[in-house]
Amino acid sequence: MMNPPANFIDSLKTYNKEGIQDWMKKELEPIIALDFFNAKAMKAKSDAASNLCNWVVNVVRYNEIYTNVKPLKETADAAEELAN
Numbered sequence: 830m831m832n833p834p835a836n837f838i839d840s841l842k843t844y845n846k847e848g849i850q851d852w853m854k855k856e857l858e859p860i861i862a863l864d865f866f867n868a869k870a871m872k873a874k875s876d877a878a879s880n881l882c883n884w885v886v887n888v889v890r891y892n893e894i895y896t897n898v899k900p901l902k903e904t905a906d907a908a909e910e911l912a913n
Contacts, residue, residue, distance in 0.1 A: 841884060847899075849892040857889055 860866055867886070872879035 844888065846888050846891050847895050849889065854889060854892065857885070861886055861889060 864870070866882060868879045868883040871882040
């Protein structure tokens with residue numbers, strides 16, 4: 830999965846953050862809620878674990894924001910199109 834490292838990093842960079850399905854987020858909730866599942870706690874174990882943990886938390890947060898904002902943006906775009 831992580832070999833070669835460059836491919837793994839590219840897969841993280843190109844991950845479809847907008848397409849995370851609800852069942853995935855539901856399964857991640859208890860993991861993200863763990864006291865030690867944060868960059869600071871993971872840093873005591875390894876820098877790689879810290880960075881990957883931080884990536885997971887932020888990608889899930891991004892998706893939650895995107896999911897909430899997308900319908901609002903679509904409504905605003907439709908209203909602007911009607912105004913023109």
